[in-house]
Structures are given as structure tokens and as C-alpha cells.
Amino acid sequence: MKASNIGRVSAGVVVVCVVCACFVFAQVEAKKPEIKIRNVAEQVALYTLHRGSYDKTGAAIGRLFQLVGEKGIKVTSGVSLAYLNNPRFVASERLLTEIRVGVDKESLGLAGQLGEFTDVKVLKAHKAAVAGKPAGMADRAPVYTALMTWMRKEGYEGLDGPYERFLDGPDKGEYAAMRTEISIPVTKAKAEEKD
Numbered sequence: 001m002k003a004s005n006i007g008r009v010s011a012g013v014v015v016v017c018v019v020c021a022c023f024v025f026a027q028v029e030a031k032k033p034e035i036k037i038r039n040v041a042e043q044v045a046l047y048t049l050h051r052g053s054y055d056k057t058g059a060a061i062g063r064l065f066q067l068v069g070e071k072g073i074k075v076t077s078g079v080s081l082a083y084l085n086n087p088r089f090v091a092s093e094r095l096l097t098e099i100r101v102g103v104d105k106e107s108l109g110l111a112g113q114l115g116e117f118t119d120v121k122v123l124k125a126h127k128a129a130v131a132g133k134p135a136g137m138a139d140r141a142p143v144y145t146a147l148m149t150w151m152r153k154e155g156y157e158g159l160d161g162p163y164e165r166f167l168d169g170p171d172k173g174e175y176a177a178m179r180t181e182i183s184i185p186v187t188k189a190k191a192e193e194k195d
Contacts, residue, residue, distance in 0.1 A: 033131035033143050035150045037186070042125040044107055045100040046073060047082075048118040053092040055175065057081065060099050067118065068101070071110060077102030082163040100163075128183040129156060135168070138176035147184055156186040 046068065050060040061079060068075055084096040103120065111120045131147050133140055144162065151158065161184075168178040 033133070033146050035129060035131045035147060037156075038128050038130045038183070040126050040128050040183070040185075043077070043102050043123045044105050044120060045123050046103045046107060046114075046118075046120050047098050047100045048115075050097045050099055051093075052095060054081070054087075054095065054097065057097060057099060064099055064101060064118070067114065068103075071114075073107050073110070074104040075101055076104055078166055078169075080163050080165040083161055126159065126185045127187065129186045130181050130183045132167075133164075133178075133180045133182060135172070135177055135179050138174075140164070140180075140182060143182050147182065151184070151186060155189050157189040159185040159187055 046064065048060055048064050050057050067073070078101065080100045082098040082100060084098060085094075087095060100123075107120050108122070114120070129147055129151050131143050131150075133143050137143075147162075163183055165181045165183065166178060167180060172178045
């Protein structure tokens with residue numbers, strides 16, 4: 001092979017490698033969730049507690065909507081799940097999840113009358129760090145990691161546990177197929193006092 005041909009082949013290989021590296025980098029960047037601060041308005045929520053694995057919440061959600069129908073409750077927003085403990089430290093059968101659905105203010109009249117683990121309450125207005133989980137992602141852990149890293153970098157601290165709002169309905173099938181938003185109530189961290 002002539003030196004000029006070797007140079008052309010080498011240049012071609014370099015171009016292909018650069019193009020492939022750019023494509024791989026773009027794919028990695030595309031998986032990083034966009035994170036923003038959102039002002040979340042006060043909301044009335046009908047909720048129930050679920051104990052067990054996250055993938056077993058479907059029956060509890062069904063019972064909550066059955067109650068909506070029986071009591072004639074007006075729904076104002078979709079399902080969200082508030083995670084009350086951390087699956088890294090608690091066995092899946094012992095996880096506690098608060099399943100919520102936004103309802104009208106008139107539903108507050110039912111407070112204390114819906115059973116031992118189901119009730120109506122006001123969720124206070126707050127600021128939240130919010131990141132989207134795209135369809136096709138089965139594991140929400142990378143979204144939490146990105147949220148926590150972003151919060152530290154931007155000077156926010158969490159005020160309460162995370163909650164996840166479902167943007168797609170159950171017709172999408174399994175969790176991995178659904179788009180969601182994961183939120184953590186936040187406040188700006190106070191600067192540490194120096195001695």
C-alpha cells in the first residue's frame with residue numbers, strides 16, 4: 001500500500017472513530033434528565049397507604065379510584081406516589097408508599113371518614129426540584145442520583161421525601177414504558193456559619 005493511501009485510510013479511520021465517539025457521547029447526554037425548580041401549588045389529595053413492593057401498587061390504586069366512584073369525588077389531577085422510605089435500606093415487602101390523587105376542595109368534608117389508611121388532606125405549596133423519567137427507563141435510581149447531585153451543586157436541600165407523578169396512564173403497561181416526573185421538595189441551603 002502506498003504511503004498516500006495509508007494516510008487516507010488512517011484519516012478515514014480517525015473520522016469514523018470521532019463520529020462514533022460523538023454519537024456515543026450524545027446518547028449518554030440524552031439520558032441525563034433535565035432538572036428544574038418548580039413552584040408547586042397547594043393541592044387537596046385523596047390518599048391511601050400501601051405496604052409492599054412498588055410494582056404491587058396497582059391494586060391499591062384501583063381501590064382508591066373505586067372509592068372515588070363510590071363517593072362521587074371529583075378528581076383534579078392524576079396519580080402520584082410519595083415514597084416514605086428508601087428501598088436501599090428497607091426490604092421491598094416493607095416499603096411504604098402514599099398513593100395520591102388530586103381532588104376538589106369539597107372532598108375535605110370526607111376527611112376522617114374513609115378508613116384506617118385512606119384519607120383526604122391538604123398538601124402545602126412548595127418548591128420542588130423536578131426531573132423527568134423517560135419512557136423506556138425501568139430503573140429510577142439514575143434520576144434520583146442526578147437530582148441529588150444537581151441539588152448539592154445548586155445549593156438546595158431536601159425538605160421531604162420524593163414523590164413521583166405519572167404522566168402516562170396504566171394503558172402504557174409496565175412502569176418502564178411510562179413517563180414520570182420525580183420531585184423532591186426543596187429549599188435553598190443556608191450558608192454554614194464560620195467560627
